[in-house]
Each structure stands twice: as C-alpha cells, then as structure tokens.
Amino acid sequence: MFDKLKSKLHRHKSKGKNDDPKAAATSNPGKENEPPAPAAPAASETPKQDEPSVEQKPTTDTPKEKTSEKTETPPKDRWDIALKQLPPAKQEKLRALGMDKLSSGYVESEIDDLVGLVNKKQEECEKKFWRVSIGDNDIVLRNYTTKIVGWLEKAGDIAIQFAPPQASMPWSVVKSLMQIPVIGEEQMGALLGTTEAIVRIVSRGQVYEQVYLNNDSDEAESKLSQSLENALIGIYRTSLDLLADSGSLFSQNTARRTLEAILNPGNVSGGLSSLSAQEDELLRDVQACETRRSAAADDRMIGMLDCLNAPLVRVDENVQKLLDKTDETDRQDLLEKISTVKFGKHHDNVRETRTPGTGEWLLQNEAFHHWEETSSSGIFWLQGSPGTGKTYLTSRVVDLIKSEMEDLPRNEGFAFFYCNRNEANRRDSLSIISSYVRQLATSASNPDSMQTKLKELCKQAQQSGTTLSFDACQEQILASSNLYSKTTLVIDAFDECDQDSRDKLIEAFNELLAESKNTLKIYIASRPDPDIQSQLQEEQRTSLTIQASQNAPDIERFLDEQLQKLSKKAAFVGKMKTKIIERLLERCQGMFQWASLQVHQITRCRTESSVWKRLDNLPEDLQKAYDEIWEQIETLEDPDKEFVKRALKWVAAATEPLDSKCLLSAVRVGSLDDGGISEDEIDEQGLLSLCGNFLIIDPESYWRFSHLSVVEYLEAAHQWSKPQAHLHVANACLSLLITAYENEDPFTTLKHETEYDSEDEDNKPPEWVDIMDTGNRFHRYARHHWVEHVHEAKVTEDSPLAMSLKRFLGAPEESSVQYRRWLGQFRKEVFWSGDMLDSSGFQTSGFDLTKFTDRESTYAYGSDLVFASELEPSDQPVFAMCRFAFDTILTEWWNSPAIDVSQKNDLGHDLLTIAAIGGSVAICRRLVEKGAQVNSKQSFSIYGSALVAAAWWGHTDVIKYLVEAGADPNIHLNSQEGWADRGDDADGESCEAEDATESDERAPEGWFASPLVAAVEENNVEATKYLVNEAKADVHKKLTYDGYGNVLEIAAFKGNYEIIKCLVHAGADVNKPTLHPYSGRNIDRVVGNGDLKTIRFLIEESGADVRAPLPGSTVNILVQAVNTKKLENVKYLVEKCHVDVNEGSEYETPLVAAIKTEDLDLVEYLLKSGADVNKTCDNGQTNPLALATEREYSAIVRLLVANGADPNQKDS
Incomplete structure (x- = not known):
C-alpha cells in the first residue's frame, strides 16, 4: 500500500529506473510492520521564493500577507489533549514526570540527554551479552537502541530545521522511562522495545500534524483531517497510557508478554497491541489526507517528509573507537595481504551479462523480504536446479544491498563471494572466509578506516611469517559482526565448494549465528543439497526454491534482449520474436541455460523456415540440449574437432583463467605422438563458433565454460575427468618445451623480451606472437605450470606422458639440453622479472618463493646474494625427480645404479632432504634403501637434515616414515642463527653446552635448531603433534635459535593455540624465562601476542603465574x-x-x-x-x-x- 503512495507522491522525481534495487524492494527501517511515513509530495514547478527550502531554517521575519488579514490561531497541543483524556491519577503521574512542560524550546538538550541514556543501556546489553528469543525471533537488543537513537535524531532534525510549534511532547517522561532499572534480558528487551515504539510515534506525529493538520491548511477542517486528528490523539493517548503504566510493563512477570506484544501484536491483547493496530489505522488516515493535499506543496513540507522517510542511520561512537584511519596505500597493501580474490570483478562479470529487471520477483518475495527486514539473525537459502539463474539472482541481491549502503552509508558490514568449481581460489574455504574478512575490514560509513584489531592481527601474522588461518578469519568476522549494527554475508554457488570446505563453512556460519551479539544475515544460493540442508540449523533458516513460474519473467526479458540483438543481423528473427519467446518459455522449465542454448542454435538458422523447424524440434531438457551440441561437434572435420576438444580440456584443467592469446596457441599443440605443434591457426570467433556455446568469453576476456552443468555433462555422458584433461595439458606443455628449447638458445630472446611489459603483448612486434618465442603467452604458461599438470595427470610409467617427461629431463645421470635451457631461463626470469616473484611457476622451478622467500631464493654466501634453487646444478635431473616427487611415473629411473644418494645440490641438501621437501614417502624409502643416511647433517644448508625439511614443509607422513627409519627427532643442529648469536644464559653457562658434541666453531647446519623448532615456526600443527606425542621430541631443550630460549617461546610468538596446547600438555613450562630474562617469561610472550583463548588456557589450565614478575625482567x-x-x-x-x-x-x-x-x-x-x-x-x-x-x-x-x-x- 505504501509503495503505491510513495510512487504517487514523488511525481517531481524521475521515474521508472527498471533495475533500481531500492525501487524493487522498498524497506521501512525502524520497525518491520510499522506504518511508514508518507513520501514527499511533488513540489510546484515554480517554488515560492518567500518560503524556506529544505536546507534553510525559516526566517524570523514574517512576510506581509497580501491576500488576507486572517489572524493566526494558536496551534493545537494534541499531546495535551490526549493527556487530559486519561484518568486523573495517570495525568498527575505523568505531570510529575515532566509532561506539562513545553518541550520544543528544549528539544536539542532533551534529545542529547536521551541519547546518552540509550547509549548506557546499550553498553549494559553488550557487557552482559544479552539476547532474547521469542518464538522464531532472535532479538538483538542493540538493534532497538540503534532505532531509538535514529528516531530521536529525526525528531531533533525536524524540530531544528523546520521549527514546528511548541507542544507538550513527552520527552521528559521517556527519559524517566529509560532510567527504570532492569535486571534481566527480557526486561531490557521490553523496555527498549516499548521506548522505540513511543519515540517512533512522537517523531512521526509531529510531521503528520505539520503537513496535514496545520491551521493554515485549507484541509484543516475537512472530515478527512478530523479523522486523522482523532487517530493521532488516540494513539497519543495510548502512548501516554503505556508510559503511565511503564513500571508494570517491565517487571519480571510481564516483560516477556510485553515483548510478545511488540513482536506479534495480533496474538496478544493489551496496550502495545492496541498501539500497533492504531498505527495501521493512522496510516490509512494519512493516505486519505495525502490524496486530498495539493501537489504544489511547499519545500518546507517536502523537507519534513523527506527527513522522516530517510532510513534510520546511526554511526555508533563505539564503532568509531574501533576503527583506525589508514593511508590509502597502506590500506590497500593490508587488504591485499588478507585476500587477493577479485570479488568485485567477479560480481561485475555477472552484472554486466544480466538483463535489466532480472530478479525483481525475488526482491518482492515475502520470504526474502522478511529475512532482509527482520532484526533477527538468520540464513536465507535460495535453491534452484542447474541453469535456473541463481547467480543472476544473487548478483541482484548484492546490487540491492550495495546500493542501499552507498546511497546512505550506514554502520553495517557487507561481504559477498561467488564460488566457482573450476578455480582453486574460488572453491576453498580459506579463500572464501579471508575474502569476507577483507570486505568487512572497512564499511561504507568509514571507507578510509580499517578495524584496529584486524590491522594488529595482520601485523602479527606478518611478523610471524604466516597468513591468517581459517580460525583467525572466523574470529575476525565475529568481531566485525559485533562491531557493526548489522552484517550481511552472501555466498553464491555454495554447492561448487569442495565438500570439506563446504562443511567447514557451514560449521562456521552456525557458530557465527550463535555467537554474534548483533544481527547477522547470511544469504546462500546453491542447488538443492541434502548435506547442506542437514547441516544448516533449521530454526535459523529460511528456504526458497526457484519455481519456473517465478523466474519466467526474467527468462522472457533475457530472450527479448538476445533476440533483439540477433534481429539486427537477421531481420526475419525480429518478425518472429514474439512467437519464438512464447515457444521457448513453454519449454524451458525455468532454466536460463536451456533458453540460452536455444538462442545460440537459432543463430545458426538462415531462414524463417529453418527457425520454425528448430522450434518444432526443441530438445526436451538440458541433457538433450547438450547431446545435440556434442553431436554437432562430432560431425566437424577432424582438425576442427581436435581444436574444440583441446579447448575444452584446457579450460577444464588450466591453473589460471586463459585469455585468447594463450588458448588459441595452446589448442595448436598436442603430444609428441600427435604430431606436436600444428601449423594451422584459428581465431577467437572461429573457436567460439566451433564450441557450440559450451565455452564463452567472459567480460574479463577469459575463456570459461558457459555453465557448471557443461562440465558435469562431459564427465557423466562422455567419461571425461580432470586427470584426463591434465594429461592432455601436461603433454602439450612438455611437447612445446621439448620443441622450443631443442635448437634455440632462449637467453638472447629473453633479454629482448624484458624490453616489453610482460603482461602487455599488444605493444610487442608481430613476431612475438609466434608460439616458439618465449614471450608468447602460452609459452610462458607452459614453462611455469608443466609440473603441476604432470602431477595431476596421475599416470604411471607405462603412459606416453612418462616418455615425454623422460625426453624432457634427459637421463638420471645427465639432463637434456631442453631441461638445462628451461631452468636457465628461470634463473634469468628471477633476476629480471620483478613482477613475477609471486608466480607459482617459481615453485615449479624449485625456487619456492611462495614458501621461503628470503632464505631459499636469495641464499647468502658472505655479503653476496645468490639466486639458488633446489634443482641446481642443472645437469643433474635427479634433483628435479626428488623435488617434484616424480616417483611412480619414473620407476625405471629410480632403479638405476647411476643415482648417487650422497650427492648434494648447490644449496647443500642431499637427495633425501630434497625428497622430504617434495613430500614423497615412496622416494624417501627408495633413497634409504639405496643407502641414504636419515640423520645426515648438511653444513651451510637451509634445513640441515631431511627430518627438519619435512617438519618445515609440514609433510607429516614423511616425518613418520623417517622417524620409523631411524631419524632422531631430537637431532642437534648447529643452526646458523644460533651459531651467529651464541651467548650465555642467565647462569653464565652455554645454553647448548649440555647438548653440544662439537666445537661452537663448527659450520652451521641449517637455519633450525631441531625438527620441532622447524615445525613450530611454520605453524605446522599436525607435524608438531606427531613429533611431540609420537616421536617424543624434547619440548624442554634450551635454544639460542633466532632470539628464542625454548620452543614454547617460539610458539608463544607465533600465537598458534593448538601448538601451544600440545607443547604445554607435553610439559613445556609456561613460566620459564625467555632467552633473554629481561624479556620476561613464556606467558609474557603469549600475552604480548594477544590471543585471549590461549591466555585463558595457560592461566586457568596450565598454572601460568601472572602476578609474580621475573626478577630482573623489564617486562x-x-x-x-x-x-x-x-x-x-x-x-x-x-x-x-x-x-x-x-x-x-x-x-x-x-x-x-x-x-x-x-x-x-x-x-x-x-x-x-x-x-x-x-x-x-x-x-x-x-x-x-x-x-x-x-x-x-x-x-x-x-x-x-x-x-x-x-x-x-x-x-x-
């Protein structure tokens, strides 16, 4: 009802924005079912010059009335009239509380006092973690305080800007109401809920009186106005009656009934229920008066109504205290460290392909509207079969929320994520939750600030050499939801997450809903899934399944847009458009994807008759539509068909999205047995046409499957699999590298390549497009990612891929020229290409920058920094065999007697250590069988021993094998940092004298004093637990490692709760001094790291003494x-x-x-x-x-x- 009134009133504003989210889903902040204020009326085309505008206060000078000598009558005090209708006892009670005072002159101070009282109530609620559940409603009490302050500010703005006549508004009585002491959450809820209702009525009433009952108005004496006046006085009387009886409303015995009356007024009798009914009646009278009021209303009235209609906005002072203004560059750097997922771009890609008007039905849906508007936390689960347009609907919801927050920034948090099964960083739980953390780090109302706690958390992670864990991200999201008045999380295509990731996220969602102090909304879009349904808490879940009748208008709009475009190329389609749409809508069963495929098939038609024939032979469902496309692919000539199947495999297996420059080169390359590189070339449109809408090019110019159901179809109907796709891609990469590096020396070319932007081939000479050149986009992809594809192919030695791999590597005792040139080119790229330092290709080359940036890539000899790799020297491919865990695919080579297990690479690591880095138990076992020593110490190396390497990399299965094979979990290594910084402990004795068996002057043996130190420093929980609990690693051992005195001190600095708990349970002393006594004890380190959960564990369960400072400590x-x-x-x-x-x-x-x-x-x-x-x-x-x-x-x-x-x- 109010929506119609609103559109009628705003005739002076622009109309018909088809895709405006707020036009589609008008909301009424403040109370879910409250009577909304009328919208602002249209202004006259020529506003009166002597009347104040919205921005101006009325002048004190009264213009001379030229048309009448009418004397002003004093304004009615309708609150006073209502007061006098109450029984005398209640009148006296209210007057004693200040009801007889005229309040207009004191509005500002009265409201300031009230805001202060409300803030104190809010602090009390937060301190006691109060929440109330009434039926299906989970009440967040802070929402009431936010609304109260919002209405108070509206009342103040209206009084100050538009100076309504004095009236006996009950602000003093409301102040008394807010001072009533309460002892329980239900009492507090009843108090705040009642106060919000009263303050709302006061704010609305003063505007209704001025706009519709002004004594100067021609309508003042009309029957409609009289009806409105009676309604206002009646609701004022009920409000005053409630205020007079306020003491009984909030007693322990009646508080719950009061809350039920607020939340479900139709089910409970009494004053509050009566108040709700009177508000509904008041709205009807307001609407009737609005239809009679002149459209040429003055700016003053428009301003008052607009002020009343504006959403309630309150930026909590407590929020400001927890935000820290941050420089733009620093803020972006921090945000990028939290998450690099381009969530905004993913949304833009969907929005740009969405037909205007799509999703209107969802925003108007009663279930969605209730979920969005209610103050309770909860999940909205949108379910739909494959191809029903769920992602488009999600993007519409995202636009709605974004537009509301951008138009009027509020103290709310909002984050969204689009999952995608084919991209690793869009299906992993940590990627998703860390993206949420990034988006919630700032808010629309404070875009230049970041949460102080998050900045500190990032700083600690950076100092510890780690990233935010899943648990840390969940804790930060909880902190965000407790900071903002309302937080909304959106996740699309939830079913495309890994199963483990999905389970982990659902558990996190349930915990966040249970623990959040404020309103938390979670929107999930997915296919119907029994696992999701069984895990989402039913009492907090609202489900909606997309029906064909609901999204039919969306599909119709989509078809109209697509056919309109097609008619520009084929005029006969335009004449048939209506009939085509009718036929497709009849058969589509609510599936966007099916309808899209049929439009693509119609584009192949060249005559009107062929279109009619097509419409008479439409496939029954999505499966049949895909069968039809596959049959068309199978009828292609062999070269074209091969291009299509290669393209499908590349898009399925690529480690990163592929653009045309890469894919159009990639499809030309087959395995060596298939002829290697084809001389044929194909252009973008040609390949798109051949693929029959199985593949599309997205707005970012990357090739993707048109829908997940295409991948599922290929897997189910044609037994395609990810390993098969990786097998082709691995063969193609090796084929190119073998051919390209066979005769050409890459180094001269590479020097030339650095003169150009590595990401901008458009400016390069034409010859750079050649597939054999190192600057070619596919060439770069192949040399960076071939190892991953070889692994993911999951083949054994009898596969043709094994032959290609052997040809590329050479022989066990000597590498091929291609392998040496490939590794040599990487050396050049490390040296020259700063923009590639984060590339996963460097791990492929053994540089491991993503894992060990400052120690493995730039290994120090004296004052010189030398670029080093586990693979060098390059003439020995056995280092690559170990590092890349090529075990079963190279079984024959591992049996070769030419392999010398004692040889070391340029980093000083033997083969067993390199195999431990690679994580292959099978290769470690082969090497031990060949005579490798499990306790061999390696001087001037990074890890010092194989067990340390396995511990650092977190390969628990390798650790277990090595320990069982005789590796010493307490092996003493003369670590470089300990060797360089060796000093005396507090007693003047050498810290490691009890363990040292050699001179302190011996060469350093790695960077870590023991395997346990390596595992703890890298936060490898499972490795730590095995070493401590199973291998019995010594948790008491004194250290001089990197400024630490014991392994618990390292764990305390890193802040990993599970590791600290493991060490303490094994006997590590929480009160033990750190390496330098003046730095305090282990417990001091933990407190300095700031994790309350860990602090409580150490104090309450582990005997940490926090009141006895260490003598001599400065901490x-x-x-x-x-x-x-x-x-x-x-x-x-x-x-x-x-x-x-x-x-x-x-x-x-x-x-x-x-x-x-x-x-x-x-x-x-x-x-x-x-x-x-x-x-x-x-x-x-x-x-x-x-x-x-x-x-x-x-x-x-x-x-x-x-x-x-x-x-x-x-x-x-």
Whole structure:
C-alpha cells in the first residue's frame, strides 16, 4: 500500500529506473510492520521564493500577507489533549514526570540527554551479552537502541530545521522511562522495545500534524483531517497510557508478554497491541489526507517528509573507537595481504551479462523480504536446479544491498563471494572466509578506516611469517559482526565448494549465528543439497526454491534482449520474436541455460523456415540440449574437432583463467605422438563458433565454460575427468618445451623480451606472437605450470606422458639440453622479472618463493646474494625427480645404479632432504634403501637434515616414515642463527653446552635448531603433534635459535593455540624465562601476542603465574596486554587474575602504555579500575598527563584531568 503512495507522491522525481534495487524492494527501517511515513509530495514547478527550502531554517521575519488579514490561531497541543483524556491519577503521574512542560524550546538538550541514556543501556546489553528469543525471533537488543537513537535524531532534525510549534511532547517522561532499572534480558528487551515504539510515534506525529493538520491548511477542517486528528490523539493517548503504566510493563512477570506484544501484536491483547493496530489505522488516515493535499506543496513540507522517510542511520561512537584511519596505500597493501580474490570483478562479470529487471520477483518475495527486514539473525537459502539463474539472482541481491549502503552509508558490514568449481581460489574455504574478512575490514560509513584489531592481527601474522588461518578469519568476522549494527554475508554457488570446505563453512556460519551479539544475515544460493540442508540449523533458516513460474519473467526479458540483438543481423528473427519467446518459455522449465542454448542454435538458422523447424524440434531438457551440441561437434572435420576438444580440456584443467592469446596457441599443440605443434591457426570467433556455446568469453576476456552443468555433462555422458584433461595439458606443455628449447638458445630472446611489459603483448612486434618465442603467452604458461599438470595427470610409467617427461629431463645421470635451457631461463626470469616473484611457476622451478622467500631464493654466501634453487646444478635431473616427487611415473629411473644418494645440490641438501621437501614417502624409502643416511647433517644448508625439511614443509607422513627409519627427532643442529648469536644464559653457562658434541666453531647446519623448532615456526600443527606425542621430541631443550630460549617461546610468538596446547600438555613450562630474562617469561610472550583463548588456557589450565614478575625482567604482563590494544585481555587480567593496575615496568606503567596506544577506552578502563593518574614509571619519569599533553591527545588529557591528574606534577 505504501509503495503505491510513495510512487504517487514523488511525481517531481524521475521515474521508472527498471533495475533500481531500492525501487524493487522498498524497506521501512525502524520497525518491520510499522506504518511508514508518507513520501514527499511533488513540489510546484515554480517554488515560492518567500518560503524556506529544505536546507534553510525559516526566517524570523514574517512576510506581509497580501491576500488576507486572517489572524493566526494558536496551534493545537494534541499531546495535551490526549493527556487530559486519561484518568486523573495517570495525568498527575505523568505531570510529575515532566509532561506539562513545553518541550520544543528544549528539544536539542532533551534529545542529547536521551541519547546518552540509550547509549548506557546499550553498553549494559553488550557487557552482559544479552539476547532474547521469542518464538522464531532472535532479538538483538542493540538493534532497538540503534532505532531509538535514529528516531530521536529525526525528531531533533525536524524540530531544528523546520521549527514546528511548541507542544507538550513527552520527552521528559521517556527519559524517566529509560532510567527504570532492569535486571534481566527480557526486561531490557521490553523496555527498549516499548521506548522505540513511543519515540517512533512522537517523531512521526509531529510531521503528520505539520503537513496535514496545520491551521493554515485549507484541509484543516475537512472530515478527512478530523479523522486523522482523532487517530493521532488516540494513539497519543495510548502512548501516554503505556508510559503511565511503564513500571508494570517491565517487571519480571510481564516483560516477556510485553515483548510478545511488540513482536506479534495480533496474538496478544493489551496496550502495545492496541498501539500497533492504531498505527495501521493512522496510516490509512494519512493516505486519505495525502490524496486530498495539493501537489504544489511547499519545500518546507517536502523537507519534513523527506527527513522522516530517510532510513534510520546511526554511526555508533563505539564503532568509531574501533576503527583506525589508514593511508590509502597502506590500506590497500593490508587488504591485499588478507585476500587477493577479485570479488568485485567477479560480481561485475555477472552484472554486466544480466538483463535489466532480472530478479525483481525475488526482491518482492515475502520470504526474502522478511529475512532482509527482520532484526533477527538468520540464513536465507535460495535453491534452484542447474541453469535456473541463481547467480543472476544473487548478483541482484548484492546490487540491492550495495546500493542501499552507498546511497546512505550506514554502520553495517557487507561481504559477498561467488564460488566457482573450476578455480582453486574460488572453491576453498580459506579463500572464501579471508575474502569476507577483507570486505568487512572497512564499511561504507568509514571507507578510509580499517578495524584496529584486524590491522594488529595482520601485523602479527606478518611478523610471524604466516597468513591468517581459517580460525583467525572466523574470529575476525565475529568481531566485525559485533562491531557493526548489522552484517550481511552472501555466498553464491555454495554447492561448487569442495565438500570439506563446504562443511567447514557451514560449521562456521552456525557458530557465527550463535555467537554474534548483533544481527547477522547470511544469504546462500546453491542447488538443492541434502548435506547442506542437514547441516544448516533449521530454526535459523529460511528456504526458497526457484519455481519456473517465478523466474519466467526474467527468462522472457533475457530472450527479448538476445533476440533483439540477433534481429539486427537477421531481420526475419525480429518478425518472429514474439512467437519464438512464447515457444521457448513453454519449454524451458525455468532454466536460463536451456533458453540460452536455444538462442545460440537459432543463430545458426538462415531462414524463417529453418527457425520454425528448430522450434518444432526443441530438445526436451538440458541433457538433450547438450547431446545435440556434442553431436554437432562430432560431425566437424577432424582438425576442427581436435581444436574444440583441446579447448575444452584446457579450460577444464588450466591453473589460471586463459585469455585468447594463450588458448588459441595452446589448442595448436598436442603430444609428441600427435604430431606436436600444428601449423594451422584459428581465431577467437572461429573457436567460439566451433564450441557450440559450451565455452564463452567472459567480460574479463577469459575463456570459461558457459555453465557448471557443461562440465558435469562431459564427465557423466562422455567419461571425461580432470586427470584426463591434465594429461592432455601436461603433454602439450612438455611437447612445446621439448620443441622450443631443442635448437634455440632462449637467453638472447629473453633479454629482448624484458624490453616489453610482460603482461602487455599488444605493444610487442608481430613476431612475438609466434608460439616458439618465449614471450608468447602460452609459452610462458607452459614453462611455469608443466609440473603441476604432470602431477595431476596421475599416470604411471607405462603412459606416453612418462616418455615425454623422460625426453624432457634427459637421463638420471645427465639432463637434456631442453631441461638445462628451461631452468636457465628461470634463473634469468628471477633476476629480471620483478613482477613475477609471486608466480607459482617459481615453485615449479624449485625456487619456492611462495614458501621461503628470503632464505631459499636469495641464499647468502658472505655479503653476496645468490639466486639458488633446489634443482641446481642443472645437469643433474635427479634433483628435479626428488623435488617434484616424480616417483611412480619414473620407476625405471629410480632403479638405476647411476643415482648417487650422497650427492648434494648447490644449496647443500642431499637427495633425501630434497625428497622430504617434495613430500614423497615412496622416494624417501627408495633413497634409504639405496643407502641414504636419515640423520645426515648438511653444513651451510637451509634445513640441515631431511627430518627438519619435512617438519618445515609440514609433510607429516614423511616425518613418520623417517622417524620409523631411524631419524632422531631430537637431532642437534648447529643452526646458523644460533651459531651467529651464541651467548650465555642467565647462569653464565652455554645454553647448548649440555647438548653440544662439537666445537661452537663448527659450520652451521641449517637455519633450525631441531625438527620441532622447524615445525613450530611454520605453524605446522599436525607435524608438531606427531613429533611431540609420537616421536617424543624434547619440548624442554634450551635454544639460542633466532632470539628464542625454548620452543614454547617460539610458539608463544607465533600465537598458534593448538601448538601451544600440545607443547604445554607435553610439559613445556609456561613460566620459564625467555632467552633473554629481561624479556620476561613464556606467558609474557603469549600475552604480548594477544590471543585471549590461549591466555585463558595457560592461566586457568596450565598454572601460568601472572602476578609474580621475573626478577630482573623489564617486562610487565599487564603492559604487554595493554600494548596489544585488546581491552578484553586487559579486563581478564585485571578482573579475573587480579593483576595490579599500578604495577608496571621500569619504563612504563599500564596507564602510560595505554596513553601511548591512543586508545581512550583502555585509558578510561584502567582509571575506573584504580590506576593512579599521577603515578610515574619506576624510573621516576613519564608522567601520564605530561605524556598525553606532549603528544596532543586532547581527549585523553581531558579524561586524565577529570580523574584528578595534577597539572603541576613534573617528571623527576
């Protein structure tokens, strides 16, 4: 009803934006079923010059009335009229609370006071984690406070901007209402819900009175106006009656009934239910008056109505405190480190191909509208069969939410993700959840700021040499949802996630819904799936299955657009368009993909008769439509058919999306047995035409399958598989490398290539397009990714691929010229191509930059940095056999007596260590059988031993084999960092004297003191657990490794809860001093890392002593906690562990440390907890007030002074 009124009122605004999300789904913030305010009326084409505009306050001068001498009548005080209709006892009660005061002159101060009271209630709710469940509604109390403040601000804006006449509005009574003490969440919910209803009515009523019941209005005495006046006075009377009885509404016995009346007014009798019914009646009277009011309303009325209609917006002050303004460059760098998934581009790709108007039915759907508008958290699950257009619908939902947030930025979080089975980073749980973290790091209302906690988390991960784990991401998303008033997560094609990833995400979604303090909305689009259904919590799930009748208008629009384009090429199609659409709609069964395939088939028709014949022979379903296309491919001539099948395999197996420059070259190359490189070439349109809509080119110019169902069809109907696709791609890559490097020396060409942008071939000379040139896009892909495709082909030695691999490598004892040239070219690329340092191709070459950037790629000899690889020297292919785990595919070579198991590569690693890096148990076993020593130590190397290498890389199965084969889990290695930094411990004895069997002057044996150190530093949980629990690695061993005194200290710095728990359960001492005693103990390290879960474990379960500082230490545990800027950690130590807030280190008290963080909340908390505002540090320096003044922290200065800071105190 209100939608029709709104469109009628805004005649002065533009109409008919077909794809405007908000036009499709009007919402009414503030109350889900509340009577909306009328929209602004149309303004006259020539506005009156003597009337104030929306932006102007009315002038104090009254223009002379030229047309009448009518004297003004005093404005009616309808609140006073309503008051006088109450029983005398209630009148007296309300007057005692301030109801008889005229409030217009005091609106600003009254509202400011009320906002302060509401904020205190919100803080109380958050501190006690209050939530209320009433029936199917899970109430987030913070939503009520947000709405209350929103309505208060509206009332203030209207009063200040438009100066309505004075009236006895009940602000003083509402203030008294907000001061009622409550002891439970239901009482608080009832109090806030009732307050929100009253404040909403006050705000709306003042506008309705001014617009429709103004004494100067011609309509003031009409019957319609009189009906509206009666309705207003009636609802005012009910509101005052509720306020008079407020004490009984919020008692423990009635609070739940009050909440039920707010949420389900039709099911409960009483004042609140009556109030809801009166609001509905009021709306009908407002609509009736609106139809009679002149369309030439003045700007003042328009401004008042627009102000009332604007969405409720409140940027919480607490949100501002938890955000940190960040430089654009720094912010982008941090965001890229969190996630590199191009989520925005994926959305753009869908939106650009979506027909305007698609998805209107979903936005108007009652189930979707309820999920979107209700204040309860919950999941909306959109289900649909393959090809029904779910992704287009998801993109429509994304546009709706984005437009709402962009038009009027709010304190809300929003993140979305489009899954894709064919792209690794779009089907993995960590990729998805880390993308959510990135998107929630900022909000529309604070685009230049990032969450302070997230910045610290990223900094810690960077210092620890790790990335955000899944659990850390989930914790951060929870922090975001607790920060924003509302958070919405969207995920499309959820069924295309890996099964394990899907299960992990569903578990995370359920936990987030259970733990979030504020409203959390999750939108999921997928095929119907019993696994998803069984795991999603039914009580929080709203499901909607796409029916053919629902998306038929979307398909009709799509067909109309596509046929209109086609008619420009074939005029006869235009004449038939209506009939074609009717026929296709009859048969499509709600499937976009089927309809799209039929349009493609019609494009092949050249006459009207052929179109009719096509329409008379439409395939029954999607399967039959694909059968038809496959039959057309099979009838092609052999060269064309081969191009199509190669293209399909390449798109299925490629490790990254392929553009035309790469794919059009790739389809020319077969295996050596198939003739190698074809002389034939094909262009983009030619290949697209041959593929029959199995493949498309997306808006980013990458080749993709037109739909997931195409891949599923090829797998089911023609027994295609991913390994088969990888087999072809691996053969093609090796075929090109063998041919290209056979006669040509690549180095001269490569030097020339660096003169051009490696990503911009458009500016290169024509000869660079040649497939044999190293600058060719496919050539680059082949030399970077051939290893992965060989592995994924999953073949044995009897496969033709094995013969190609052997030809490329050469022989076990000597490599081929092609292999040496390939590796030599990589050396040049590492040296010259800075833009390729993140390429996975470098791991293919053995440089491993993605794993060990500063140690393996640039290995130091003295002061020289030498580019090094596990594969060098290049004349020995056995290093590649070990590094790339070529076991079963090269069985015959492994039996060769020419393999010397003792030989080492240029990094000083023997074959067993390289095989451990590669992760192959089979190769490790072969080498041990050939005589490799499992405890061999390698001087001047990175890992020092095979077991250390396996531990660092997290290959638990290799670790287990080596230990069972006799490897010592406590092998003592003279690590480089320990060897360089060797010093004495607190007792003046050598830290490793008890273990050392050789002179301290012996050559360093790797970067790690033991296998356990390597596993812990790289956060390899399973490897750590095996070494500790099964192999009995020593958790007490003293270290001088990289500034650490023991392995628990390393784990504390890294912050991995599971590893810390494993070490502590094995006996690691949490109170043990660190390497340098002045740095404190292991528990101090943990607190400094900031993970509350780990802190609680160590204190509550492991006996960590937080109140006994280590003698001689300069570290104070509370100062450590303060420095992390995590208030919850500080509160835990103070309130649960009773740490003294005034005890600090020589250089910092906790209060001084808090001032240095600029965190006002921390400072305020410490002061409330008894921190001495005038206490200096132990060295007599750093006066808190002087520090804050010097650094110009004005808010902190005011806080310190207010708490008794002495401005005359000076540092000693």
